[in-house]
Amino acid sequence: MTPTVSANNDLDAVIGIDFGTLSGRAVVVRVSDGAELASAVHEFRHGVVETALPGSGRPLPPDTALQVPEDYRRVLRDAVPKALAASGVPPERVVGIGTDFTASTPMPVLADGTPLCELPRFADRPHAYPKLWKHHAAQRQADRVNEVAERRGEPWLDRYGGRISAEWQFAKALQVLEEDPEVYAATERWIEAADWIVWELCGAETRNVCTAGYKGIHQDGRWPSRAYLAELDERFADFAADKLAHPLSPLGGLAGRLTARAAAWTRLPEGIAVAVGNVDAHVTAAAAQAVAPGRLLAVMGTSTCHVMNGAELARVPGMCGVVKDGIVPGLWGYEAGQSGVGDIFGWFVDNAVPAEYAAEAAGRGIGVHELLSERAAARPVGAHGLIALDWHNGNRSVLVDHDLSGVVAGLTLATRPEDVYGALVEATAFGTRTIVDAFEGAGVPVREIVVAGGLVRNPFVMRTYADVLRRPLKLIASDQGPAVGSAIHAAVAAGAYPDIQAASAAMGRVRPEPVEPDQERADAYDELYAVYTDLHDHFGRGGTDALHRLRRIRNAAASR
Incomplete structure (x- = not known):
């Protein structure tokens, strides 16, 4: 039966x-x-x-x-x-x-x-x-x-x-x-x-x-x-x-x-x-009520995937793809992404944080990520003097080159772990801004940004992204966006709702209060973003092939 x-x-x-x-x-x-x-x-x-x-x-x-x-x-x-x-x-x-x-x-x-x-x-x-x-x-x-x-x-x-x-x-x-x-x-x-x-x-x-x-x-x-x-x-x-x-x-x-x-x-x-099967980021759009055209969803975890529906087809340089019916039937679904985000923060905490930081965090009953976020948040924008490129796992968008690798510029003997951690968070935010700029430069408007994934739980990360993007961020109300999105699709497949849009409206949820940008911090981030773009284009668009040469040297050594 x-x-x-x-x-x-x-x-x-x-x-x-x-x-x-x-x-x-x-x-x-x-x-x-x-x-x-x-x-x-x-x-x-x-x-x-x-x-x-x-x-x-x-x-x-x-x-x-x-x-x-x-x-x-x-x-x-x-x-x-x-x-x-x-x-x-x-x-x-x-x-x-x-x-x-x-x-x-x-x-x-x-x-x-x-x-x-x-x-x-x-x-x-x-x-x-x-x-x-x-x-x-x-x-x-x-x-x-x-x-x-x-x-x-x-x-x-x-x-x-x-x-x-x-x-x-x-x-x-x-x-x-x-x-x-x-x-x-x-x-x-x-x-x-x-x-x-x-x-x-x-x-x-x-x-x-x-x-x-x-x-x-x-x-x-x-x-x-x-x-x-x-x-x-x-x-x-x-x-x-x-x-x-x-x-x-x-x-x-x-x-x-x-x-x-x-x-x-x-x-x-x-x-x-x-x-029918689906991809984690794309299915989350239904859980985050991000299925309408122009509503960009950033699913932020170990990596970040950016998905958005559009009513029209456009060519967006460096996108992962645009597919008819790719997020919901009847619309063009756009996808972009960053190959490393939470993975980068985790790599730094696991490999580059002194033991005394871990001891302080343990003594206060908090995690090392929380401690570094707290310290980084207390610094004025730009005070660390650093710019990082978020390519520790290659670049998915907009360069689409996985032989690229991470860069941190501006290190001095005064640089502290929270400075590098903050710069890495900012780098991933700059990477997302590069993607948003690519959408809008191609005539695909981004009217709203919704965020899902594990990193919504970090207030420092969310505030940094709002300031860098100069936009309010709506946050999904669920900690389990992909699984809830899959459940919403299951409800449609079972005949409980006529389509994904109707099921999303009834079963998806976002938090009532968005994360608002701070104008002064946003202005300061504009200056840093200009430096990020300079380095992004230099290392990623042909100014030098130094990162590719390093990758070849590493791979050759590893194979010996």
């Missing part, structure tokens, strides 16, 4: 699951008003596989970032039942389940969905594993993807601001072909983890328009041509036709029904609605 939505949906609930970089979170949400009833988290046992393969210990080359599919399944087996039990909602009142994933996180699988890394003959082969979004080892392949596309005048290149990222499907698949052709030959389907987990839930392969458009170069109903792919590599000519091609499903659509196997994992009723 297929469960149905009750006439009184005050009784009904949906499950949203957010598969992140290090963990998966399940949240139980009431259909009628979006109230969060309970949640649970499952930490990935293997986390991010960066230095050696699990089991064999085989060393991995620089810039590798892999994951283990069984970690994803464990979220279904562990977090979902725990969240459901904590919510007190009877299982029979759950009408749908929705999921979101980091992207691009593609993986090679057999025709039945079995990951190649789970086959004994490929367990010791790095390219048989899912490549996490932060896998940047395919930059060389991405350079060729771009060079050939530009030379041929491929019409889809403008939809991505003129650059295809090393983080996306085609560069990563080309790396597999070139470095392990046996794994490539055994790959019957090359699929985003966002779609693979839906396959695990409903037992059928589906492909969502979001990952296909933003991460798979699917535009105007077509993949890149066979002739283009053959020019990249003759063996790659049939990549799209053989390993990608599949009808695309709309966001908020019904992917299928929960199978008996997945029902046993999750303790949910067999046959409930399974929503």
Whole structure:
């Protein structure tokens, strides 16, 4: 029997699951008003596989970032039942389940969905594993993807601001072909983890328009041509036709029904609605009520993804992509991003803060991030004399170059840890302003900025961003935006709402008071932003290739 939505949906609930970089979170949400009833988290046992393969210990080359599919399944087996039990909602009142994933996180699988890394003959082969979004080892392949596309005048290149990222499907698949052709030959389907987990839930392969458009170069109903792919590599000519091609499903659509196997994992009723897969940032737009044109959503965590709907199509240099129906059906969805934000702050705290700071923070019962934020906030804008470039994990937008690296300029013997920490926060804010400027310079107005993600909990970070951007920031009311967004999509797939916009209006939430900019601080940041732009263009737009040379030297040394 297929469960149905009750006439009184005050009784009904949906499950949203957010598969992140290090963990998966399940949240139980009431259909009628979006109230969060309970949640649970499952930490990935293997986390991010960066230095050696699990089991064999085989060393991995620089810039590798892999994951283990069984970690994803464990979220279904562990977090979902725990969240459901904590919510007190009877299982029979759950009408749908929705999921979101980091992207691009593609993986090679057999025709039945079995990951190649789970086959004994490929367990010791790095390219048989899912490549996490932060896998940047395919930059060389991405350079060729771009060079050939530009030379041929491929019409889809403008939809991505003129650059295809090393983080996306085609560069990563080309790396597999070139470095392990046996794994490539055994790959019957090359699929985003966002779609693979839906396959695990409903037992059928589906492909969502979001990952296909933003991460798979699917535009105007077509993949890149066979002739283009053959020019990249003759063996790659049939990549799209053989390993990608599949009808695309709309966001908020019904992917299928929960199978008996997945029902046993999750303790949910067999046959409930399974929503079409989605990307973590894009699905959060519904939870943050950021689905109207001109409302930019910044999802700020380890990295930041910026998504916004527009009524018209425009070319925005350096964007991750613009896709019709890519966030909600009927509108053009724009995406940009920064490859490192919270990761940069975490790197600094973990590696460059003296022990006495940690001792003071512990003595006061606060975290080191909180201590550094407090001290940095007490300084006048510009007093540290520093400018940083936020490229510790490469640049996603607007330069689309993952061989770039971080820079801190202006260091003296008087520089303190809070000064560097503050400069790093400011650098990420300047990076977001660069993206906003690119939108508006291309004629795509940014009328409002909404922020979601873990960093909304840091008042210093939010105040810095408001001042740098010279705009009020609306903050999402939920700490679990992606999971709630997935739950909202599940409600649409289950038939509780006619579309994502209606479900967002009923179930999404923002805080009533925005973070307002301070005019004096904003004026001072304008001066620093001008210096940031000088360094940004010098190191990133051809003033010097010093950062690329350093990357080549490092990689050569690491391979010896």
